[in-house]
Amino acid sequence: MRALSSFLYGLLAYLASAATLLYFIGFSGNLWVPRSVDVGPGAGWMQAVGTDVALLVLFGVQHSMMARGGFKRWWAQWVPPVIERSTFVVATCVVLVVMFRLWVPIDAPVVWRVENKAIAALLWGLFGLGWLVALVSTFLLDHFELFGLRQVHAGLTGRTAPRSEFRTPLFYRYVRHPLYVGFLVSFWSVPVMTFGRLLFALGFSAYILIGVAFEERDLLMQFGERYRAYRRQVGMLVPRGRASRRASRPVSEVGDR
Numbered sequence: 001m002r003a004l005s006s007f008l009y010g011l012l013a014y015l016a017s018a019a020t021l022l023y024f025i026g027f028s029g030n031l032w033v034p035r036s037v038d039v040g041p042g043a044g045w046m047q048a049v050g051t052d053v054a055l056l057v058l059f060g061v062q063h064s065m066m067a068r069g070g071f072k073r074w075w076a077q078w079v080p081p082v083i084e085r086s087t088f089v090v091a092t093c094v095v096l097v098v099m100f101r102l103w104v105p106i107d108a109p110v111v112w113r114v115e116n117k118a119i120a121a122l123l124w125g126l127f128g129l130g131w132l133v134a135l136v137s138t139f140l141l142d143h144f145e146l147f148g149l150r151q152v153h154a155g156l157t158g159r160t161a162p163r164s165e166f167r168t169p170l171f172y173r174y175v176r177h178p179l180y181v182g183f184l185v186s187f188w189s190v191p192v193m194t195f196g197r198l199l200f201a202l203g204f205s206a207y208i209l210i211g212v213a214f215e216e217r218d219l220l221m222q223f224g225e226r227y228r229a230y231r232r233q234v235g236m237l238v239p240r241g242r243a244s245r246r247a248s249r250p251v252s253e254v255g256d257r
């Protein structure tokens, strides 16, 4: 009974995260959704910037803190391992929904506007491509583990979820963080950059650059010398030159085993 309720909780968390991420795409691109980064009730300039910065900080703190090993060990007293990842996913959804609800568009001059239709279309193409790269990257690692579904399914079938493996397939042979590269490309590839959108892009980019350092510290602890060698040979967010990519081949093969 407990395994079944954990599974249903994990399934709901997964569905909620899919809906939240879809809204997030619309929110960041001012597409389809009723309230977005530039659409919603306004406020004074100072109040808008203060609120939006606070919401970005809230996301950064929640997401970084809850992803750390020390925090996971601490709250394992109350949250069983089988639903730990799903609970992280739920907390992330809650913080994002709060952001969607409370974000205040900023009334300020547009920072840039691309008038050329071909270049604007290219930027929208990059916006979509970035999200696609991020989605594919989750499958290259382990989509269902990242969203907690593998863990609750293992619980339901009486197995323990397999330990995370070090992987370097496809995009991971060229950069160590393709999912974040996808996010960054999407956040910045917009034909009309308003002040609010700039704040949003800067906030999430800063979060990624800080969060990646914490994530790599954990990955080094988890995978040791294999990750150290991978780091030496594969670029963090930008692919390295051909020579270093040739040199990286043995590490990638080690990583794939």
Ligand SMILES: C[S@@+](CC[C@H](N)C(=O)[O-])C[C@H]1O[C@@H](n2cnc3c(N)ncnc32)[C@H](O)[C@@H]1O
Residues within 6 Å of the ligand: 137, 141, 146, 164, 165, 166, 167, 168, 172, 176, 177, 178, 179, 180, 181, 215, 218, 219
């Ligand atoms: C949201 S994913 C982002 C992955 C990666 N930073 C990226 O941008 O593609 C974060 C999780 O991926 C895991 N991870 C990152 N790189 C990995 C790799 N090469 N192999 C296995 N797990 C990895 C981290 O331990 C963390 O739990």
